[in-house]
Structure formats: C-alpha cells, structure tokens
Amino acid sequence: MAKEGSGSILQFAPFQSSVDEGFWHRLSSLKLNKFGIDDSPIPISGFFAPCSHSQVSNHLTLLAESLPSDSNEESSMPAIAQSNRNRCSVPGILYNTNTMESFHALDKQALLKAEAKKIWEDIHSGKAVEDCALLSRFLLISFADLKKWSFHYWFAFPALALDPPATLVDLRPASQWFTAQEAESISAACNEWRNSNVTADVPFFLVSIGFDSHAAIRHLKDWEACQGNSQKLLFAFYDPCHLPNNPGWPLRNFLALICARWNLKTVHFLCYRENRGFADLSLSLVGEALITVPQGWREHQCVPNAVGWELNKGRKMPRCINLAKSMDPTRLAISAADLNLKLMRWRALPSLNLDILFSVKCLLLGAGTLGCQVARMLMAWGFRKITLVDNGRVAMSNPLRQSLYTLDDCLNGGDFKATASVRSLQRIFPAVEAEGVVMAIPMPGHPVSSEEEKRVLEDCKRLNDLIDSHDVVFLLTDTRESRWLPSLLCANTNKITITAALGFDSFLVMRHGPGPFNSTTDLKTETTNSLSAAIDNLALTNKDGRQRLGCYFCNDVVAPTDSTSNRTLDQQCTVTRPGLAPIASALAVELLVGILHHPEGIFAEAEVANSNNSGSPELPLGILPHQIRGSLPHFQQMTLLGHSSNSCTACCHTVVSEYRKRGMQFILQAINHPTYLEDVTGLTELMKSASSFQLDWDDETEEADDECIEL
Amino acid sequence: MDVLNWDGTLSAKDFRIGAIAFAQKWETLNLGYPPWSWVPSPKHPPLTSPQEEGYLSLEKIRISRPKQEDVDQNIKTDTGEEETSCSEKEDDIDDATLVQSSHHELQYYDFHIVYSHTFRVPVLYLRAYRSDGRPLLLDEFEKDLPACSVKELSKSKWTFITQEEHPYLKRPWYKLHPCGTVEWMKLLILGDTSQPKFEVVLELYLLSWFSVVGQVIGIRIPVNVLSDCR
Ligand SMILES: [Zn+2]
Numbered sequence: 025m026a027k028e029g030s031g032s033i034l035q036f037a038p039f040q041s042s043v044d045e046g047f048w049h050r051l052s053s054l055k056l057n058k059f060g061i062d063d064s065p066i067p068i069s070g071f072f073a074p075c076s077h078s079q080v081s082n083h084l085t086l087l088a089e090s091l092p093s094d095s096n097e098e099s100s101m102p103a104i105a106q107s108n109r110n111r112c113s114v115p116g117i118l119y120n121t122n123t124m125e126s127f128h129a130l131d132k133q134a135l136l137k138a139e140a141k142k143i144w145e146d147i148h149s150g151k152a153v154e155d156c157a158l159l160s161r162f163l164l165i166s167f168a169d170l171k172k173w174s175f176h177y178w179f180a181f182p183a184l185a186l187d188p189p190a191t192l193v194d195l196r197p198a199s200q201w202f203t204a205q206e207a208e209s210i211s212a213a214c215n216e217w218r219n220s221n222v223t224a225d226v227p228f229f230l231v232s233i234g235f236d237s238h239a240a241i242r243h244l245k246d247w248e249a250c251q252g253n254s255q256k257l258l259f260a261f262y263d264p265c266h267l268p269n270n271p272g273w274p275l276r277n278f279l280a281l282i283c284a285r286w287n288l289k290t291v292h293f294l295c296y297r298e299n300r301g302f303a304d305l306s307l308s309l310v311g312e313a314l315i316t317v318p319q320g321w322r323e324h325q326c327v328p329n330a331v332g333w334e335l336n337k338g339r340k341m342p343r344c345i346n347l348a349k350s351m352d353p354t355r356l357a358i359s360a361a362d363l364n365l366k367l368m369r370w371r372a373l374p375s376l377n378l379d380i381l382f383s384v385k386c387l388l389l390g391a392g393t394l395g396c397q398v399a400r401m402l403m404a405w406g407f408r409k410i411t412l413v414d415n416g417r418v419a420m421s422n423p424l425r426q427s428l429y430t431l432d433d434c435l436n437g438g439d440f441k442a443t444a445s446v447r448s449l450q451r452i453f454p455a456v457e458a459e460g461v462v463m464a465i466p467m468p469g470h471p472v473s474s475e476e477e478k479r480v481l482e483d484c485k486r487l488n489d490l491i492d493s494h495d496v497v498f499l500l501t502d503t504r505e506s507r508w509l510p511s512l513l514c515a516n517t518n519k520i521t522i523t524a525a526l527g528f529d530s531f532l533v534m535r536h537g538p539g540p541f542n543s544t545t546d547l548k549t550e551t552t553n554s555l556s557a558a559i560d561n562l563a564l565t566n567k568d569g570r571q572r573l574g575c576y577f578c579n580d581v582v583a584p585t586d587s588t589s590n591r592t593l594d595q596q597c598t599v600t601r602p603g604l605a606p607i608a609s610a611l612a613v614e615l616l617v618g619i620l621h622h623p624e625g626i627f628a629e630a631e632v633a634n635s636n637n638s639g640s641p642e643l644p645l646g647i648l649p650h651q652i653r654g655s656l657p658h659f660q661q662m663t664l665l666g667h668s669s670n671s672c673t674a675c676c677h678t679v680v681s682e683y684r685k686r687g688m689q690f691i692l693q694a695i696n697h698p699t700y701l702e703d704v705t706g707l708t709e710l711m712k713s714a715s716s717f718q719l720d721w722d723d724e725t726e727e728a729d730d731e732c733i734e735l
Numbered sequence: 736m737d738v739l740n741w742d743g744t745l746s747a748k749d750f751r752i753g754a755i756a757f758a759q760k761w762e763t764l765n766l767g768y769p770p771w772s773w774v775p776s777p778k779h780p781p782l783t784s785p786q787e788e789g790y791l792s793l794e795k796i797r798i799s800r801p802k803q804e805d806v807d808q809n810i811k812t813d814t815g816e817e818e819t820s821c822s823e824k825e826d827d828i829d830d831a832t833l834v835q836s837s838h839h840e841l842q843y844y845d846f847h848i849v850y851s852h853t854f855r856v857p858v859l860y861l862r863a864y865r866s867d868g869r870p871l872l873l874d875e876f877e878k879d880l881p882a883c884s885v886k887e888l889s890k891s892k893w894t895f896i897t898q899e900e901h902p903y904l905k906r907p908w909y910k911l912h913p914c915g916t917v918e919w920m921k922l923l924i925l926g927d928t929s930q931p932k933f934e935v936v937l938e939l940y941l942l943s944w945f946s947v948v949g950q951v952i953g954i955r956i957p958v959n960v961l962s963d964c965r
Contacts, residue, residue, distance in 0.1 A: 035833040043868040049906055080797070080841060083866060189831040270833050301769065331829040338834075345869050350907045356898075363897040367912060370895045 034190040034313050037265040039072075039084050039162070039181040039273040041334055046088035048168070048175050048347055051120065053094045055168055063126075066092065066118045070162050071111040072227075074262040075297040078307055081272070082264035084114060084162060084181070091118075109224035112262060116162040127167035127176055127342075132333060139163045140182040140330030147281045148324035153244045156228035159277045165342075173351040178342040179334040183276035186318060187329065190279055190291075193312040195269065198294060201310035202233075206256075209239040214296060214303040217241045227262040228278055231294055247286065256292065258310065263295035271295045271311060273332075283315050284322070290314055354454040361453065365406045375644045380620050381406040387490055388412045389465060389510055390500035391441040393600075394524050396428040397609030398498055399449055399458075405617055409457045410449065411494065413487075414441040415464040425602060461490065467505040468673075468694040468701060480695065481688050488513055496616060499523040499576065500609075508674055509691065511575050512683060515539030515675035520619055520626050523576040524612040526600045531608040534651035535615055537573025537668055538626050540677040541684075573630055573650050574666040577674040601656050611652050618648045630665040673701040741925070741933065743917035744855035747788075749937055754791045754848065754857075757941035768796060768954065771848075776903050790860075790903060791848040796954075797841055841866045842876060844952065848941070849902055856916040857941060859948050860901055860908045873898070873909055880953060911948060920944060 059066075068091055070084045119135065121127040139161050146152035152159050166177040199207055210231060217223045223241075230242040232254035241260075242250055250257055259282060265272030275293060282288050295309040320326045336343050349355055362378075369376040386402055388395045391414035399410055417438035423429040426441075428448040433439045442460030449458040465487060466472075466480045491497055491513045499507040499521065507523065514521040514536060521536035621644075622628040630650035649663035670676050682704060683690050693700050745753060751773075758771040775789040847860040863876040873896060901908040923943045924936055946956040 033830050035831055037833045037835065040866070041868075042866055045862075045864070045868065045870050046904065046906060047868075077797075080866075085868070185829060185831065267833075276831070300767070331832060343867070345867075347870070349872060350870060356907060359898050367895060367897060371914065 031191050031193070034192040035270055036183070036273050036276050037081065037267050037270045038332070038334065039264065040081060041086070041179040042083035043086045043177070043345070044088065045347060045350060047086040047090055048345070049351070050088040050091045050094055051168055052170055052351070054091060055120065055170065057094065061122055063120060063122050066120070068116045068118045068164070070114040070116050072114060072262070072264050073110040073112060075264055075266045075307065076299060076301070078266060078299070081266045084264070109218055112225040112227050113157060114160045114162055115158065116164060119165045121165070121167045124167050124169070124176065127165065130165050132165070132180070135163055135165065136180050136182050136330050136332060137327065139180070140184055141327045143182060143184060143277055144324060144327045147284050152281055153285065156226060156244050159228060159281060160274050172346065173348040174344055174346040176342050176344045181273055181332040181334065182330045183273060183332045184280040185329045185331055186279065186283065186315060188316050188318070190313045190315045193314055195309055195311035197268070198305040198308040198310045202305065203237060205237040206233055206239060207305050209237060211303040211305060213239045213241045227274065229260050231258040231260045232256070258292045258294040260294035260296050263297050263308070265295070266297070266307070268309070271309060279313065279315060280328070283317050287317060288315065357453060358455045361406070373644050375621065377621060378406055381617070382408050384496055384620065385409040385494040386411070386496045386498065387494035388498045388500055390414055390502065391445045392416070392500070392502055393425045393605040394500035394526070394609050396426045396445060397606050398500060398524070398612055399445065400427060401610050401613035403449065403453050403456060405613060408455065411459045411461060411490065412442050412445050413461045413463055413465070413490065415462055416441050418444050425605065463487070465501060465506045466509055466691065466695055467503065468508050469505055469698040471696045477692065481692070484509065484688060484691050491517060491519055494519070496520045496522070498612060507576055511536065511577055511674035512679060515575060516541070516680050516683060518542050518626060520616070521575070522612050522616055524608040526604050526608060528599065529601045529604065529657055530653065530655040531604050532651060532653050533608050533611045533615060534576065535573070535619060536575040536675070539675055540680050542572065542627070570629060571667045574668040575672060575675040578669040578672040579666055604656065607654065615652070618645050621645055622648050632663050632665060671705040673705055676705055678705055741921070741936070743921040745857070745940060746855070747850055747852065750850040750857060751789065753937045753940045756938045757945065758791060760942055764956070766954070766956070769793065790850070792845070794845040796844045796846065842871060842879065846952065847901070847908070851913050854913045854916060856913050856920065857944055858913045859911045861910070861952065862908050880951065911951065916944070919947065923947070
C-alpha cells in the first residue's frame, strides 16, 4: 500500500457524476414552463458525501432539488432537510442549450476556465477559507431533447493543476499512520463533526493532534491558530473516492489553496472515509505530498490551468440518457395498461392469454352505438388491432350515444365515422393499431343498377379481403340485411363471428358457429370414400359429428330484405333504450374473450348457464354460451342455444356452396332479386308450411327482436 | 381497539407511528443497511391531516449483481444510448489525473414505504438505477432479485409489481401491489397464539410486513428478531 519515498506523481481519482431521474424531470418542466428559449446559465447544486464503502466511490449526485423550484410542483415536493450529512452541497452551473448544434458548439475549454477562475478568486480573496464548499465546483452542459425525452450532457469538475504536479512521499491507511490512541481520538472527533448540524456538510477541515495524542477538528480559518500547538496537523477532506492508493478529486483544489495561501511545501492530508455512517480509519488514507509552488501562484491575476471534463467510459465524449420509458406518455400508457391486464391475470385469471388478446385482429362492421362501445371494450381487454368499417358520417344526434364521438366530429357535415372513431381510439390509447374503412356493405334485396354493379362488386371484394385479413368479425351494423354478406363470407372462411343486435328494450348477442365446410380434410376423406350422400349431413355438423351452431340468420324464416323500407314507422326501431348498446357490446366482447380462451375456439360447443358449472376451475372465464338474450323491462338475461339450419340464407351448405361455385354472380343475384335467397334455400317452401320454429324465449316480445335496428 | 376484531388495516396516523417505531427498531437490528428516514410531505391531500403525511425512505441500496458479464452485455444492448461522438482534441494530458481502466457498473435501489389510503396498508415503492443515475426497467432488474422472489413474482398472490406514479414524487415508480396485504398481515399478527395488545401490533406491524416484503427484494430480517419482539 504505502509508497514510502517513492516520489511518484500524486494522482487523483476523478469525481464521477450521477444524475437522478428527478433532475431531468424537473429540468424538462422548467424548460417547458419557465425558461422557454432562455438559455442563460443556471446556478445549481450537486451533492456528495464521504465514501462509505470499501468497493464503491461516492458520486457527485444531481437531484430534482439541485435545480431551482418549479413553482407548479413546489407544493408537492417533499421538503429536504437543509443539512443532510450525506448531501454536502457543491455549487455548480448549468448551461442548457436549445439545440444539439449549440451544445456541441459550446467552448468547453473557456467554460471550464471560467469556473476555475471563480475557485481561484475565492482562494485569493479568502472566501474559500471562510466557506470551503466553494473549493469544489462543477459545471454541467446539456441539451434536453424534449421531443425524444433524451438528454445529452457532460460534467466538468474544474481542478486547478499544479505545475509541476505534487509528488507523493507516503500514502497509507490512516489506521497505520496514527497511533491507536490518536486513531481513537480522531474517530471520535470526526464522528462528532459529522453528526453536528453545523459541521456535517463542511467538507474540508483541519485535524490537529496535540502532544497528548488528543485530536481536535478545526475549521480552515483557524489554520493560523493551530500553528505551534499541535504535534501533527493534517488537511482533511471528505473523500468520495474508495481507492486504497489514490485520494479523490476534492484534494486538488484543497492543495491549490494550501499552496497559494499558506505557501506550504509539505502537506499531510487525510482522506476522510466512512463505513456505515462512522469514521473508518482503515478505509481513510493519510498521505504526505510535496508541492513545488508554481510560478506566479502568489499573484491572483494569472489563473492556473484547469482540468476536469468527465470521461465517458474512458473517452472524451458527452453522455446521453433517454428517459422515454418514464416520460413518454404513450409508453407510460402502454405499460400501465399492460400491467393492469397482468394484474387481472395474476389476481383472478391465471389462464388469461394476454398474447392472444394483444395479437388478434378485430374487424368491426359498423361504427355506430354498438361499434363505438365494442371498440372501447376491446381496448379495455387489451385488444390492440381494431378495424372499423362504416360509410356514415357523424350526425348531431350521435355523440350522446356513440361513445367515440364528440360535437367536433359533427361539424361541417360531420366526419366519416370510420375516420373519427379511429382518431378517437388513438386519443384514448395511442398504442392502438386502429384503421378506418369508409365503405358500404352490399345488401341483399337492395337492387343495384348496372352502373352501380361494378362498385358493389368492388365492395364485395373489399369486404372479403377485410374478413380474410382479420381473425374476428363483429356484425354491428344497423340493418339486418347488411349482416348477411359478412355472415356468408365468415361462414365460408370459418371466421369467429359475433353479432350484437338491439331492439327497443331487448338485445341479442351471439357467436356464429363454423361454416358448413369447416373440416376440409374430413370432407376430402369422406368424398374419396365416395360417401357424397353424407355431405348434406356433414354440413350441419362439426368434424366430430356434433351439430354446428347457427348463425344470426339461422333462426329466421324470412330472408333478409330491405328492413327499413318495408315497414311502418313504429315497426322500425328508431330508438333503443340507451343502456342496451353498452350492455350488448360488453357481452359481445366478453363472449369473444371466452371463445379465444376455449381450446376448441369457434368449434366450442354451446354451454347454457346453470348453477352446476358456475365457478368451475376448468372454466376460469365461465361458460361459453351460444346466444345471450336480454330484456330491460324484466332486467332479465338468458343464454340460448340454436343449431344451424339447413335452410339458412347465410350459412347453410346450399348457400355457401352456391357462393363457392358462382362467386360474385351469386351475390349479385341475391342483391337484385328479393326472393332469390328464399328460393335457393327452400325457405319459400318452408314458410308455406307456416310452422316456423322460434327460439324466442318470450313469445310476447316482438318477434322482430333481433331484426330491430338502432339509428 | 380489540385486536381480535382487527381487520388487518392501519389508519394513516397508525402508519406514521408504526413507521417511526420500525425505523428505530431497524437501527438496533444493525443488518448492515443505512437507516430508514421519514420524509415528511408538505402536501396535504384532503384525506389526511398534515402531520401524518410522509413516507419512509431507504435509498442507494446496492444489491450486487451475480455476474459481471451480464452487466457488460446490458451496457451494450439496452441503454438506448445515442452516443454522439465528438472528437475532442487531446490537448491537456494531465499527469495528476488517475486514469481508471475498469468501469465498474453497479446498480442501486431506492425503497419507499408509502401509506395507501385505498388499501389502508403500507405499500413498498421501489426503483433501480445504475451508478450514473440511469433508471432500470423492471425486466432489467427483476433478474437480480433473489431467485426465490422471481418465482414468487410469477405465481404468488402478493408480490405483483406494477408501475405507478409515486404519490409524492409524481414520477413513475414500481410498487408491490398491496391487494393481498391485509390477509397475510392478519395471519402474521393474529396467527400467533399470544394475542398481542393493539399498541404492540402497531409496533410490530411494519417489521412483520417488511419481513415478508423484504424477502422479495433480498433484504432478510432474521427470524429470531420477530419472535424476540413479541
Ligand atoms: Zn345460418
């Protein structure tokens, strides 16, 4: 350890900086709310303490409190005790530039020199003897890129360089340098010094040891008084450095002061270090240095050379910290949302598969009352990929019931709902991947002219592509016939499909079963076994022979036609009770979450609520019904099961294979001929027989229940 | 108060009393950590009277990382650092400046014990950062928590970590979610056959609480300490 008589150059371990996140937060706030483009230097304070661990040096630390108070947050910041023994204040100055260019253009040499000059002058004026905290100063240059939440910065700890440098005669642990008696007395004196509110943050001091081995600690200003009555006199300082062979940076300017003011050639210094809050003399060092007083040091006009720009991993370059993760509101919103979902999984639903929710692509046909509400529920569940299809514009009557719109969206004729809803979703949660498609859904029984034909066919093609590129389709339009084409396309591709429909005071929410060609492999083997007769039967069943679940149109005996024009006004459900859409939308999304978590997904059998299966451990999300019907007048809700019908106009084998065979020609025929679908499926025949099967749970309720439309 | 009917919660005032008792007890335990300090807040939320406001703070705790290689990799990959190289002329070679070759990366933890008015229990807030002050994300420091606690984190009912705004500092911190605290506190305190007086409960509360919570962050309170307190 000891380098007795080595005469080597005394080398100081540089100060290291540490900047608390809170500093950058407050700087950003000050920059935005107070400073603006004013880039004049700001006085700030750094904090340090004696080294307190044998392996780690203490850093010069900047905290939020290092900056002037931002008046807005003043009241909410905890008060910091004025004299904190582990926060010895160091005066500093901050140059925060407005651009990266001006950050690089700063004349760092000149800035360092200016700070060094302050230290030099304080030494010569005696101010630094009175208030020794002035001996250590620091300089911080920075550029705060508030758009990216990144901060470029560079610290300097100006040190007056002795020329020639001081040489080391001896350096060893203080415990070896002092006698045991002295060591005990010094420890006691230092602990007292460090525990007194008056002296705890005075980082430079004198240790005088009398002839009786008794140690006393004195302020620097008592140096003259100490002469003659001490056996040993040491210049002590709080040493942030932990190294066994080097003193820390503060000693440099201390030596400059000793040399310039007191003209000493030999200096005994004490690097004061602690362990667990108490003086540790085996960690502390005592050294003897030889100083050759440099030329001109007695005159204070010529400022000595200064060094001290902090290195970054050994290189001369600025540091950069990016705090987007704790400052970017978008990132914070994402992480808060994710943690919330994880919290739900952790507390209640260990089997919740968040990855599925995050990745499933949802297609919402209709961005009205139901569409808005379903989109919001999807986001709440963690769904991130949402496409809304609608060709309407936001009308004055919409915002109250359609929860994604405000009056602004209605102005100037109203924005397209597809556009306004996406904008709104992004405002609610910036990480949503939402898309809007302005498009009308072609409807059967709404004949089109030959000029329109091309456009209608394009829309069909587009809808088909949209369904193909999504994993889940919600049917949320306000006419039932606009649900027909998507129902058919979904049945054809076995997409998870969910329908929500509203009456005046009742609703229907259901999932569609798979289409008739749901198991192509089975189909092939069956046909190669030349059992084509079984196909019709197969079309009603799943691959395992169970009957498949019906679609929205399976319950019907009437094929979808123009539901708005063929009725009197009171038959058109012009209004629904406002609570219905949120209830139905919420159930629709909950139903989807259930399907996604069911091992059989779209093929899952329907379960009906009963007391036996509630809260079963195999069903963490509860049962998975086929249909949910609810009625507000009775505050009633029930689950129902309806199997697919082989005369369904949307999902039966005949219709889907007809579509597969004839494609758009088939669609056009359905659109142009009101009875075509009924004829194809044999519904016309069926209706004549007058016995219709009804799944309505309450015969009194209007049979138009699920046909009702909301405007 | 009758301890038998006690619901496991604390009032804000009880929290402050318990917190100060805990901080004093902590110092006598001499576990090798610095003391907890009570940070009073000048802010008065409508729910509390002024003198009760504040939190306990234990800062700059080092939990040493197991492997140095990991550290180096981290520095390279995840800092999000844009290094703006600017060639400084090496004008002033200073012989008196020690050139340190190793860049020892350490990480530090700050722990705050804050009272939750919603759950009426203490809540642990924490954050981690490198020695230069750069904050660490949960997935960056999670692996440095004791192995058992990482397992606990994934399955236990009481150690879920969420990111939330620190109620006093108004910056995002991590917190151990407190929704299970009441149940296990009742178990801890009332499970003992010797039914203590409420004043004793108050003194024991934070110590018992921290004996559980501390394990997650690698700070252990010796078993005998708790039994000795009874
Ligand atoms: Zn059908």
